[in-house]
Amino acid sequence: MTANRDIDALIDMMARLPGLGPRSARRAVLHLIRKRELLLSPLADQMRRVAETARECRNCGNIGTSDICDICAAEKRANGLICVVEDVADLWAMERSGVFKGRYHVLGGTLSALDQIGPDQLRIPTLVDRVDRESITEVILALNATVDGQTTAHYIADQLEGRVTLTSLAQGVPIGGELDYLDDGTITAALNARKAL
Structure with missing residues (x-):
């Protein structure tokens, strides 16, 4: 690890995000630090804004920045x-x-x-x-x-x-899917939802 507690704490927090493990988090943090003015500072500012303004739409449950999301308001x-x-x-x-x-x-x-x-x-x-x-x-x-x-x-x-x-929604074989790679449930759903050609 690094010799700085703050950087280590940032890496630990990033590693908790979905899709990031400890190595990916270290690489991401190092990249952010190297591009501090271009990425790190704007990212920190944007995260602060989102933390203050993000809320759940009272109507549908979507996440947005107002009580009623843009989709429900349209x-x-x-x-x-x-x-x-x-x-x-x-x-x-x-x-x-x-x-x-x-x-x-x-x-x-x-x-x-x-x-x-x-x-x-x-x-x-x-x-x-x-x-x-x-x-x-x-x-x-x-x-x-x-x-x-x-x-x-x-x-x-x-x-x-x-x-x-x-x-x-229809279920079954995805476009480009190969039967050999599909699980039994997907094949069963595809067979049961078959349609005439």
């Missing part, structure tokens, strides 16, 4: 569609694609008996309320294809039965 996105995702990272991934033009609802996780996470620990009651309040016509369940994700999807479907059209 009138053109009030088209009766809500895409339900597990967390903000999933919302941001959907937005990167630029395909979905409706609004979102972030659950904050999935139901899990093992972790004692029930519907009230998630934003499921808020979703049911939004469906009634915002005249939603379709809810798209974009939850991960895990046991907990599918359990959550079934629970939400039960809660919203008869109120809206419920759909889910």
Whole structure:
């Protein structure tokens, strides 16, 4: 390690970030220090600003800098569609694609008996309320294809039965995917969701 406690502490903090281990954190910190004026100082200032201004959208659960995020505030996105995702990272991934033009609802996780996470620990009651309040016509369940994700999807479907059209993302073989590299669950989902050519 280095001979400076502050630098060591910064490396330790960076190493806690997803995708960074101790070696990557050391390289990143060394790079930031070498580019202090260009990167380190502006990064520190921006992190301070985000720490002060970042908040969760009261409507959908997205992260932004106001009580209502830009997506929920956009009138053109009030088209009766809500895409339900597990967390903000999933919302941001959907937005990167630029395909979905409706609004979102972030659950904050999935139901899990093992972790004692029930519907009230998630934003499921808020979703049911939004469906009634915002005249939603379709809810798209974009939850991960895990046991907990599918359990959550079934629970939400039960809660919203008869109120809206419920759909889910297609599952199966990704474009460019090779069968040899896919897990059994993906192959099963792809086979069951097959369509006519």
